[in-house]
Each structure stands twice: as C-alpha cells, then as structure tokens.
Amino acid sequence: xATQDVFIRKSSGLTRQISARDALMYCAMNPGLLYCLVxxxxxxxxxxxxxxxxxxxxxxLIFPIAGLYWYFSxxxxxxxxxxxxxxxxxxxxxxxxxxxxxxITALSWTGQIQDWWIRWGLADAIxxxxxxxxxxxxxxxxxxxxxxxxxxxxxxxALIATGWLFLKGARxxxxxxxxAVGAAWLAVLILGLLLVITGQDGFRENFNRLxxxxxxxxxxxxxxxxxxxxxxxVPLMYAxxxxxxxxxxxxxxxxxxxxxxRGVAKSQALALFGSLxxxxxxxxxxxxxxxxxxxxxxxxxxxxxxxxxxSQLPPALVHEHTSSEPVxxxxxxxxxxNPILQLLFGLCFIxxxxxxxxxxxxxxxxxxxxxxxxxxxxTRFSEITTKYRxxxxxxxxxxxxxxxxxxxxxxxxxxxxxxxxxxxxxxxxWIVLGIAxxxxxxxxxxxxxxxxxxxxxxxxxxxxISILGFLTLAVSIFTEWAVAQPFxxxxxxxxxxxxxxxxxxxxxIIYVIAHYYHKSKGIPLxxxxxxxxxx
Amino acid sequence: xxxxxxxxxxxxxETTFRKWLNAAQHYGADVLLMGGxxxxxxxxxxxxxxxxxxxxxxxxxxxxxxxxxxxxDLEKALRQRGYYxxxxxxxxxxxxxxxAQVEELFKGHMAEVLEGWVGLADERLDxxxxxxIWMPGNDDLEFIDEYVNKSTAIQNxxxxxIEIDGYSVxxxxxxxxxxxxxxxxxxxxxxxxxxxxxxxxxxxxxxxIFNVHAPPWGSNLDLAPExxxxxxxxxxxxxxxxxPVGSTAxxxxxxxxxxxxxxxxxxxxxxxxxxxxxxLCINTxxxxxxxxxxxxxxxxxxxxxxxxxxxxVG
Numbered sequence: 001x002a003t004q005d006v007f008i009r010k011s012s013g014l015t016r017q018i019s020a021r022d023a024l025m026y027c028a029m030n031p032g033l034l035y036c037l038v039x040x041x042x043x044x045x046x047x048x049x050x051x052x053x054x055x056x057x058x059x060x061l062i063f064p065i066a067g068l069y070w071y072f073s074x075x076x077x078x079x080x081x082x083x084x085x086x087x088x089x090x091x092x093x094x095x096x097x098x099x100x101x102x103x104i105t106a107l108s109w110t111g112q113i114q115d116w117w118i119r120w121g122l123a124d125a126i127x128x129x130x131x132x133x134x135x136x137x138x139x140x141x142x143x144x145x146x147x148x149x150x151x152x153x154x155x156x157x158a159l160i161a162t163g164w165l166f167l168k169g170a171r172x173x174x175x176x177x178x179x180a181v182g183a184a185w186l187a188v189l190i191l192g193l194l195l196v197i198t199g200q201d202g203f204r205e206n207f208n209r210l211x212x213x214x215x216x217x218x219x220x221x222x223x224x225x226x227x228x229x230x231x232x233x234v235p236l237m238y239a240x241x242x243x244x245x246x247x248x249x250x251x252x253x254x255x256x257x258x259x260x261x262r263g264v265a266k267s268q269a270l271a272l273f274g275s276l277x278x279x280x281x282x283x284x285x286x287x288x289x290x291x292x293x294x295x296x297x298x299x300x301x302x303x304x305x306x307x308x309x310x311s312q313l314p315p316a317l318v319h320e321h322t323s324s325e326p327v328x329x330x331x332x333x334x335x336x337x338n339p340i341l342q343l344l345f346g347l348c349f350i351x352x353x354x355x356x357x358x359x360x361x362x363x364x365x366x367x368x369x370x371x372x373x374x375x376x377x378x379t380r381f382s383e384i385t386t387k388y389r390x391x392x393x394x395x396x397x398x399x400x401x402x403x404x405x406x407x408x409x410x411x412x413x414x415x416x417x418x419x420x421x422x423x424x425x426x427x428x429x430w431i432v433l434g435i436a437x438x439x440x441x442x443x444x445x446x447x448x449x450x451x452x453x454x455x456x457x458x459x460x461x462x463x464x465i466s467i468l469g470f471l472t473l474a475v476s477i478f479t480e481w482a483v484a485q486p487f488x489x490x491x492x493x494x495x496x497x498x499x500x501x502x503x504x505x506x507x508x509i510i511y512v513i514a515h516y517y518h519k520s521k522g523i524p525l526x527x528x529x530x531x532x533x534x535x
Numbered sequence: 536x537x538x539x540x541x542x543x544x545x546x547x548x549e550t551t552f553r554k555w556l557n558a559a560q561h562y563g564a565d566v567l568l569m570g571g572x573x574x575x576x577x578x579x580x581x582x583x584x585x586x587x588x589x590x591x592x593x594x595x596x597x598x599x600x601x602x603x604x605x606x607x608d609l610e611k612a613l614r615q616r617g618y619y620x621x622x623x624x625x626x627x628x629x630x631x632x633x634x635a636q637v638e639e640l641f642k643g644h645m646a647e648v649l650e651g652w653v654g655l656a657d658e659r660l661d662x663x664x665x666x667x668i669w670m671p672g673n674d675d676l677e678f679i680d681e682y683v684n685k686s687t688a689i690q691n692x693x694x695x696x697i698e699i700d701g702y703s704v705x706x707x708x709x710x711x712x713x714x715x716x717x718x719x720x721x722x723x724x725x726x727x728x729x730x731x732x733x734x735x736x737x738x739x740x741x742x743x744i745f746n747v748h749a750p751p752w753g754s755n756l757d758l759a760p761e762x763x764x765x766x767x768x769x770x771x772x773x774x775x776x777x778x779p780v781g782s783t784a785x786x787x788x789x790x791x792x793x794x795x796x797x798x799x800x801x802x803x804x805x806x807x808x809x810x811x812x813x814x815l816c817i818n819t820x821x822x823x824x825x826x827x828x829x830x831x832x833x834x835x836x837x838x839x840x841x842x843x844x845x846x847x848v849g
Contacts, residue, residue, distance in 0.1 A: 007578040007637050076825050088827075088848075265594065373807065375845065382807065384755040449608075450550065450615040450826045453598040522834050523845045532554040532561045532828060532849035534615075 020267035023254045027275035029177040030250025030359035033184035034352040036283045038116060039247065040290055041325045043239035044300045045307035049232025051296065053287040055240030059280050061478075062248050064471035065430060066272040068437045071465040073258035074265050075440075075451040081256045081363075082433050083370055089436040089444055092529045093511040096376055098429035100507035103364035105426040106249060107398060110162075110361040111405025114155035117353040119146060120327045122154075125346020128333035131210055131316045132342065146321040148410050155406045162358045163399040166365060167388045180355035184282050187348035191289035191328075194335045203293050206334040213314030215298065222301020225308040229297045241482040244283065246423050250356065251275050253363045265454050290328050293335055302326040361398055368394040375525060376514045424484050425503040430476040437469020446534055536842070537700050540564035542830035543748070543800030544672065544821035547575025547645075548617035552652055554828040554849055559665045561849070562832050566699055567665060569689075570800035570819075571672020571708035571719075571748040573652075574645045574679060578619040578637075581609065582628050589622065617823050619644035642678060649682035653689075660688035666699045668692040672748045672801065673710035673719040692746060694729070696736045702835065703743045705733045705794070710749035710801055711782040714762065727784035734792045741840065743794040749782040750799035751789055751811060756818035757781025758805045777804075789814050795840055796833060806846055815841050822848075 036052070044050045072085045082102060087095030123145040130138030144150060198206070204215045223229065254261065254271040261267045291299060303326070305312050310324040316333070317326050329346050336342060369391045372381035381394045441448040441463040448456065448463070457464045486492040518525045540558045545551040559567050581591045588601045591609060600606045610620045621640060631637055660667055669686075670693035671679055683691045690697055692706030707729055712720045721729075730747065737743045750756035758777040761769045780802065789797050789811045797816040806820030806829055819829045828849045834842040 007580065007631065007640065265596065373846065379808075383809075384758070384807070446550065446615070447826060450612050452594040453596045454594075518845075522843045523832055527562060527832065528845045528847045530561070530847075530849065532557050534550045534553050534557075534826065 019262060020270045023257070023261050023267050023271035024274045024278075025178055025181060026257065026359075027251050027254045027271045028278050029180045030253050030356055030363075031248050031275075031279060032113065032353050032356040033181065033279060033282050034187055034286070034349045035113075035116070035247050035356075036244075036286050037187075037290070037328045037349060038120060038325065039243040040287060040299065041303050041306065041327055043243040044227075044235075045303035047235035047239040047242075048226050048300065048304060049228035049230065049235035050239030051231045051236055052239070052244070053284055053291060054231060055236055055244050056280050056284045056287065058237070058240035058244055059248065059276060059283075061241070061475045062245055062251070062276060063273065064468050064475060065433075066252060066276055068433065068465065068468040068472045069252045069255045070268050070272050071437070071455050071468060072440075073255040073268050075447065075455045075465070076258075081367065081370070082429065083367060085440075086432055086436045087529060088447070089440045090432070092374070092376075092525075093508060094432050094436075096371060096511055097504070097507040098432040099367050099371075100510075101422075101425040101429040101503050103367045104401075104503050105422050105429075106360040107364050107401045108405045108422050109249065110357045110364075110398075111155075111159070111402035111407075112409035113353060113357055114158050114402075114406050115151055115409050117158075117350045118151045118154050119322055120325070120329050121346045121350035121353060123322075124327060124330040125332070125343050125349075127319075128330050128342045128346075129339045131330075131333035132206075132337045133339065134210075143320045146319055148321065152407065152410050155410070156403060158354060158357075159399050159402055159406065162361055162402075163395055165358065166362065166395045166398075167390050167392065177355055177359065180352045180359075181278075183348040183351035183355075187345060187352070188282060188285045188289065190341060190345050190348070191286060191293065194332070194341075195289055195292050198293060198335050200293060200295050203295070203334050206337075207314075210334060211314035211316045213316075218305070218314070219297055219301050221312065222297070222304045225301070225304035225312075227297070227300045227304035229300070238482050238485065241479050242423075245479065246426075246483075247283070248276065248279065249426070250360050250363070251279065253359070256363060256366055265452065290331075294328075294331060361402060364401075365391065365394050365398050368397055371510075374528065375518055376510060422499055422503060424480060424487070424500045427476045427479045427483070428504060431473055431480070434469045434471075434473030434476055437472055438466045440465055440469070442466075536837075537566065537702065537835040538562070538564050539566040539568060539744075539833050539835065540830055540847075541568040541570065541746075541798045541817070541819060541833070542828050543570025543798075543819055544572040544803060544823060545569070545828075546572055546617045546674070546821070546823045547619065547648060548615065548823035548826065549648075550615040550826035551617075551823045551828045553655070555830075556656060556659050558828070558830065558849065559660070559667075562847070564832065565665065567660070567667040567689075568692075568704065568744075568746055568798060569667070569669035570746060570798065571670050571693075571710075572674045572800065572821075573649065573669065573671060573683070574675050575617045575619050575641075575648075576674065577617070578621060578641060578644060579613050580628050580631075581606065581620055581622045583622065583624050591620075593618065615826050619648070638676075642676065645676065645679055646682055649679060650685075653682065653686040656686050656688045662688050662690075666690075668697060668699075668704055668706060668746065670706045670708040670746070670748075671719065672708045673713065673717045675708070676718050694733070696733050701742060701837070702795075703737045703739070704746055705730075705737060705743060706746040707733070708748045711752075711784065713780075723782060723784040726782055727787065730784065730788040730792075734788065734794075737792075737794075740792050740794050742837075743792070743796075745789065745792075745794045745797040745814075747785055747788075747797065747799060748801050749785050750802055750805070750818045751786035751797070751816060752781040752783045753779045754781060754786065754811060754816060755779075755809055756799055756805055756807055756816055757802050759802050760804070786811070789816065795835070798831070808844060808846065813840075815844065817844065817846070819846060 083095045083099035086098050123142040127142035207215050332342050332345050369382050371377045385392045515525045542555050579591050579593045581589045590599045613620050667689040669689050693708045697704045709719045709721045757779045759780045761778040793813050799818040803821040808817045817831045819831045830847045833844040836842040
C-alpha cells in the first residue's frame with residue numbers, strides 16, 4: 001500500500017505502536033510524584049533558606065539530559081538504554097558501569113522507599129486521624145505500624161507483590177501506572193481544597209488546639225533552631241539540585257521502549273520533555289499549596305526543629321519508633337477534621353509512591369537481562385521461563401536486591417543515609433553518558449550519518465547531540481559538586497564513601513571477570529561488541 | 536574446529552549486508568550463513584521541488600537537499616538503513632496510487648540491489664575458502680530467487696541440504712502464517728512437510744545445522760509484542776506484552792530430529808540462545824534499521840558438538 005510519505009509493502013513486523021500518550025505516562029509515573037511531600041521537610045532542614053516551590057525551576061537543568069536521551073533514542077530506536085548507547089559509543093565496560101550505577105540507584109530506591117509509604121502514607125495518615133479526633137486507638141495503631149519489624153514485613157509483602165506483578169505480567173499494572181499519576185493530581189486537588197476551606201488561619205487555630213504547642217512559639221523555636229525566614233540562593237540551589245532533581249530518576253525510561261513507540265521522534269519528545277513538565281507542575285503545586293496552608297516560615301521552622309532535635313517538636317508530632325518527620329500527611333491533621341479526607345490524602349501518597357517503585361524496579365530487570373545476554377553475568381539471568389514468559393531469575397535478582405536495601409533502610413539508618421549518596425554514583429553514570437553524547441558523531445560516524453534527519457542537526461557546525469552531551473556532562477558535574485558537598489567538607493561518614501566506591505568499582509570487577517572467563521572459553525568477550533567494518 | 540557466523544533479516548540494509556560479507560575476516564569465521572528476509576520493506580520517494588532541490592519525508596521529518604552531492608548523501612544514508620529510494624517528480628509521485636504500482640516499483644529496486652550484492656559477494660568471497668549460504672525469507676517476493684541464485688560465491692540454501700566441512704546445512708526460508716500474510720508464509724502443515732522431506736536426506740543429525748527462518752513456537756526465541764485488532768502492541772507490567780509467535784512445526788521438527796544446531800531469525804525483537812533437548816537453538820534478532828549486524832558466532836567441535844557460542848553486535 002502507499003502512504004503519503006513512504007511507500008510500505010506488505011511484510012511482517014509492521015505494527016502500529018505505543019502511543020505518545022502511553023509513552024508520556026510511562027515516563028511520568030516512574031519518578032515518585034509525591035516524594036515532594038517528604039522533601040519539603042528534608043531539603044529546608046538540611047539547607048535552611050531553601051524554598052521548594054522556587055526550587056522546582058532547577059528541574060530545567062534536567063531538560064538537556066532528557067534531550068540527550070531523545071537524540072540517542074531516536075538515533076538507535078531499536079535498542080534503547082544507556083547501556084547500549086555507551087557500549088556502542090565508548091566501551092562495553094563503561095556501558096555496564098553507567099547502567100549498573102543507574103540500576104542500583106533505582107533498586108536502592110525500590111527497596112528503601114517502600115518504607116516511605118508505610119511510615120508517611122499509612123502510619124502518619126492514621127496518626128493524623130488520631131490527632132484530630134483525639135483517639136488514642138488510632139495513634140496506637142500508627143505506632144504499631146511504625147515498628148521496624150512491621151514495616152519490614154509490610155515492605156517485604158509489597159516487594160513480593162511487585163515481583164509477582166512482573167512475573168504475572170498483569171495488564172492491571174499499566175492501569176495502576178495511570179492511577180499513580182491520577183493519585184498525585186488528586187493529592188494536589190485535596191491540598192487545593194484544604195487551602196480554600198481551611199486556609200492558614202484555620203490551620204493555625206487547629207494546630208494550637210490539637211498539637212499541644214503554639215504556632216507562634218514554633219516560629220520562634222524554629223528560628224532558634226536555625227530556620228531561615230526568606231529565600232537564600234545558595235541553600236536553594238543545593239536543596240533543589242539534591243532533592244528535586246534527584247526526584248526525576250526514572251523519567252528517561254521510555255528510552256528502553258523507543259523501538260515500539262509510534263512516531264518515535266515526536267512521541268519521545270512528548271514523553272521525555274512532557275513528563276518533566278508534568279512533574280514540575282505537580283511539584284510546584286504541591287509545594288506552594290502546603291506552604292500556603294501551613295505557612296512557609298512555619299513549615300521551615302518545623303523542619304529545623306526536626307533536624308536539630310525532633311523531641312522538641314510538638315508532642316502530637318513526636319513518633320515513638322521513627323524519626324518524626326513533620327510531613328504533610330501528618331500535618332493534614334490540622335488542615336481538616338474529616339478522617340476520609342485525611343486517609344484519602346495518605347492513600348494518594350501510598351499509591352503514587354508504591355507504583356513509582358514498581359516502575360523503578362522494572363527498568364533494572366531489563367538491564368540485568370541485557371548484561372546476562374551479553375555474557376557479562378551468568379546466562380541464567382536472561383533465561384525466559386516457558387511458564388511465566390518472563391526472565392524469572394532477573395526478576396528474582398532485582399527483588400532480592402531491593403529487599404536488601406529495604407532491610408538496610410529500616411535497620412541500619414547509617415546505611416540509609418549512605419544510600420542517599422548513592423546518587424553521587426548515579427550522576428557519575430550520567431557523566432559517562434554525557435561524554436558518549438559528545439563523541440558519538442565522531443566515534444560512531446556511520447551510525448550518526450545513517451540516523452534520522454532530525455538527529456543530524458548542527459548548531460554552528462557542531463552536532464546538536466554533542467552539545468547536549470556537553471550540557472549533560474556539565475549538569476552532571478555540577479550536580480555531583482552540589483550533592484557531594486558533605487564529602488568535600490569531610491562531613492560524610494565512611495560508609496557513604498564505601499557505598500559510592502562499591503557501586504563504582506563493582507561493575508568494572510564484573511567486566512574483568514567476564515572478560516577473562518570468556519577468553520578462556522574460546523570466544524573472547526570483546527568479539528561480540530567489536531564493530532565489523534561496513535565497507 | 537569449525538567457526539561459523541550466522542546473521543539474518545538484513546531487509547535491504549546495505550550496511551548490514553556488507554558487514555556480513557566482511558564478518559568472515561573480522562571474526563575469523565570459516566563459514567557464513569544468512570537467514571531469510573533479504574529485501575527491504577520501505578521505499579522513500581525523493582521528490583523534485585525545482586531548481587535542483589529535492590525533498591524526502593520519512594520517520595516524521597522532511598529533509599531537503601539543494602545539490603547533487605546532498606542528494607547522493609541522502610540516498611546513501613537511507614540505503615544504509617534499509618530504505619530503497621526513488622527520485623521522482625511530483626507528478627510521478629502522484630501516479631503511484633495502487634498497491635500493484637507500488638509493488639512494481641519495489642521489484643525494480645529489489646532486483647537492482649540484489650544484483651549489486653551478488654556482484655559484491657562474488658568479488659569478495661572465495662567459495663572454496665569461505666563457503667557461504669543465504670536464502671530468501673517469508674517477507675521476500677518469489678521473483679527474487681532468480682537473483683539470489685545468480686551468485687557464484689553464495690549458494691541459495693532454500694529448500695536444500697548443503698554439505699560444508701562434514702556438516703549438513705538444512706535451509707528453509709518459509710514461515711508460519713503471519714498477521715500480514717507475507718509472500719512466503721505457509722501453513723504449519725506445509726512447513727512440517729518441507730522440513731521432514733529435507734531432514735530425511737541428512738545422514739547424521741549430530742552434524743546437522745538447521746537454518747530455518749521461523750523460530751520454534753514457545754521457545755522464547757519467538758516472543759513478539761502481542762497486537763490488538765488494530766495492529767497496536769498491548770502493554771502490561773510497565774512494558775510490552777510479549778507472546779510466542781513462532782512455528783509449532785519447527786518446534787516439533789527440532790524435538791523429533793534433534794539437530795546439532797538450529798539457527799533462526801524472523802522475530803527481530805527476540806535475540807537469544809536456548810536448548811531444546813540436545814539442540815542449541817539461536818535467534819540472533821535483527822537491528823538492520825540502525826546499521827547494526829546482530830549475529831552469532833558458533834564454535835563447532837567435531838567430537839563435542841557446540842563448544843561455545845556468542846551473540847554478536849557488529
């Protein structure tokens with residue numbers, strides 16, 4: 001048959017593909033859209049003077065990185081992901097390295113952040129009902145859920161459920177992904193509603209009545225604890241780069257599906273850039289609404305008191321078993337006395353968070369499969385069982401790794417903070433990706449020249465992909481500098497150094513072992529990646 | 536020890552075919568095998584706009600070139616990705632209205648490209664030094680046999696058993712019926728009969744290599760996106776829902792005859808190696824569109840069978 005553009009003949013494999021909307025939702029659901037409700041506590045606590053609403057503007061720094069993913073995914077649509085991009089452009093060992101740190105970072109979140117929805121989505125929503133109703137029973141229930149063993153068991157059940165979904169391949173998973181985005185927007189709507197019906201005056205009145213403390217006294221205590229009333233650029237920058245930009249992890253995962261996306265150039269543009277825009281909108285709305293209801297200075301005061309000495313928080317906010325972050329899912333107790341609204345707000349956090357974790361765990365499965373396929377790790381991990389039609393061992397490996405991180409997060413708080421610095425390793429991965437982008441048109445000239453016309457554009461004679469590679473490199477180095485301040489100041493603990501070092505060295509060790517093993521078996525590893533001259 | 540290199544589904548891509556020709560030297564392979572689907576699926580009209588400039592619209596973009604050099608570069612880039620190209624005036628472009636007209640246009644390009652490939656192969660490959668076999672696949676029109684048979688360096692293996700260094704290579708380019716009803720799609724019964732007729736000619740199955748385009752059903756070498764009634768892939772678990780689409784006839788033949796090695800293509804998304812009984816089955820997949828030659832390097836030991844193998848991305 002003839003189309004308006006290209007003549008296409010009847011042959012196998014010509015399918016209609018994933019829509020731009022599906023690709024957009026896939027990218028949008030992976031980053032936890034409601035993690036912002038935790039970062040509104042942490043970021044200003046660690047960086048007094050940071051205003052999270054304004055900090056959302058720093059997400060603009062991620063756009064060049066999304067642009068680089070767009071270029072790569074359109075240039076090599078049939079095989080996506082940074083592992084392929086870097087392996088083909090630089091070296092397979094560097095591809096493994098970059099992909100490994102990104103995967104482990106994602107998995108550390110998949111495991112550790114299970115604890116977030118349990119503590120702040122479930123327990124704190126229940127606690128808020130207890131605070132506003134004066135019912136000890138609800139508070140006792142929240143305290144019971146906060147116990148480490150209960151959290152570990154609930155997190156384990158959630159991880160098993162995630163693995164089961166991967167194995168089962170339930171169609172419901174994609175629908176649930178849409179629910180995650182819906183839950184995030186519903187949470188924003190609830191906050192908007194509470195701003196209208198309660199407002200800051202109502203919050204102040206409820207707080208004074210229910211918390212066992214005085215609103216103005218908290219402001220005073222917060223200032224004494226180091227809270228900065230007003231915006232200060234340097235802390236804002238650190239807070240935004242560390243907590244807001246890092247929240248975008250998973251936003252580029254549509255690159256792995258690029259080959260199946262219809263109109264890949266336009267659809268990927270919508271997915272990669274549109275999801276960032278959607279995230280910015282959700283985060284900006286959530287931050288500003290919380291500030292609007294609670295009061296910016298009051299929120300920052302609570303944050304500073306929490307980080308200085310959480311026992312000085314109002315009695316109602318002090319937790320028996322956990323670190324008492326005054327998150328909005330708890331503060332909702334002073335925003336409304338309606339238990340349905342309180343629990344619904346917590347449920348939104350649970351859904352958006354848990355689904356995002358499933359999304360973050362999904363991409364590493366594909367990566368483990370790819371490493372196995374390339375003989376870097378045992379081939380068992382790329383076996384697809386006839387029963388489940390899924391790479392069972394890759395899924396088991398991913399869920400088991402996430403389970404370890406869940407355990408570390410709950411039982412070893414020191415490692416929990418080290419995991420935060422695993423982000424340092426993640427951006428090392430993007431530094432390598434940036435370098436790959438810079439050199440791609442020169443090292444892989446034949447692939448670059450054979451790419452779609454949209455990928456061959458130049459500015460002042462320099463390929464746009466090289467410019468985006470440079471920007472990715474620059475943003476990643478800047479991010480490293482910002483995130484690694486505690487390292488530079490000598491404030492980081494030994495396990496934080498070791499975590500980063502371990503994540504960086506492990507893939508290189510794996511590569512060296514695989515290299516010598518296969519060399520001894522007659523077909524060296526390098527053979528399978530070497531480029532055949534095309535002429 | 537025999538080292539063979541297998542690739543498949545080049546679909547008209549100039550780059551990947553040339554890489555296949557160069558693979559023997561690059562990998563030190565003794566034998567070259569090519570699975571089916573040699574010809575391309577798409578043709579880009581490059582339409583004259585006057586004053587020596589041309590425009591081509593593909594992959595969501597319009598490319599304009601203003602001189603002959605730019606035009607040649609564009610044609611080369613498209614050929615590398617497996618597109619055929621045709622320069623034409625707007626009037627000529629408008630004349631192509633029916634599938635029959637388009638098919639005729641395709642046929643001309645297929646013939647021209649295959650003739651070029653045959654010439655290149657005959658120039659570069661010495662059949663006494665590096666035996667080579669290729670064949671049409673289910674997507675290839677019947678008329679191309681005439682061109683595929685012309686080469687003195689590469690034998691057309693389709694429907695034959697060819698002896699190479701003590702190994703029997705059994706080749707069949709047909710596939711079980713696809714949703715697109717391709718030129719060489721056949722029913723499972725026909726496919727089973729064809730395989731059995733050839734397998735009966737093989738003296739020793741422990742030294743037989745199946746070169747069968749369609750992968751065995753349910754083997755995980757045949758997983759392709761499930762399509763809805765609108766030919767759109769369905770999603771699940773955050774990714775594509777994959778289902779087996781291979782051939783039950785091929786599966787039964789492998790189970791029954793247990794050749795040493797069974798090489799497949801057809802399903803581009805599904806690159807892997809698995810065992811069915813004693814037989815190592817490989818689908819290399821295909822990334823012809825990106826100019827990447829996916830292949831498989833297999834070391835055959837006369838006593839031990841398959842000593843090692845690797846899936847390559849060349």
